[in-house]
Amino acid sequence: MGTSLDGFIARKKDDIAWLTEYPTLGEDHGFNAHMARVDGVIMGRGTYEVINDMQPWYYSKPVVVLSRSLTQADIPSQIADKVEVMNATPEDAMQRLGERGWKAAYVDGGTVIQSFLRAGLIDDMVISRIPVLIGEGIPLFGPLEGDLLLDHVRTRAFPSGMVQSVYRVKR
């Protein structure tokens, strides 16, 4: 996840220009390597709508949109073979995707990340912090039922000022 230094993944109303327009000097932050390790992407409606606005469609791997309000008919036909709407809890979604052979998913978006964290379904987190304070917005993290302890795996600072840390959730 890309976040501001104060922990927001987007401004209110989903604006992420502060993130996408941040000059990263052609750095490889490992996104392609990360995508190569997963079987697909799971996101919520909010993230889907932000991504869908950024033409052309961003992902080559399968994308599952967890939503109670969207239906498959809401997905534009040119990406209908890449995007599946699923009305399911995190547990049910992982169960169904596991039955299809998924071993690892990239979980994207604040609300969905928070619900997967609460369900104990997140193993690893990659947090990339942009050196800007935006003051308010949509937070990466949210309420939990109890503390969640993590192991720090590694941190890399890039010349652009982005600091990327990898954590593993303790079991």
Place this chain on the structure above:
Amino acid sequence: MGTSLDGFIARKKDDIAWLTEYPTLGEDHGFNAHMARVDGVIMGRGTYEVINDMQPWYYSKPVVVLSRSLTQADIPSQIADKVEVMNATPEDAMQRLGERGWKAAYVDGGTVIQSFLRAGLIDDMVISRIPVLIGEGIPLFGPLEGDLLLDHVRTRAFPSGMVQSVYRVKR
């Protein structure tokens, strides 16, 4: 500032045991070197009360407590020569302390840090992140009038899992 990975400096009700009891393996996180570079500490009433509960008194350098509700008579006599209550805005406090020869202050505590950030009175930030999500609490950062851009100076990861980043506010 020590913060949780989700950006809190304390739980609600100022509990910081998750921070103070985190095992840091005898690491030197640079706190003494940091204190040696400043003329004193500026904090708010909430931080003062947390520190005052941790006997013996923690700081050898002068401490200024910015408060509209406390008075000097509220400070226990055994630390009255080390702690000064000041009913002043950040700008006024820095003006008065500058007249006494202060060149650099360590500004501590969420509310005071946020008000100094908004007043443009923070030059450098040292953020030490503990690898734990606590879900809710008192946030390090808060609302701003506009984005605040920072330069990343350096980041160090410690064996304990603490990741410490130094930033400089862009002017």
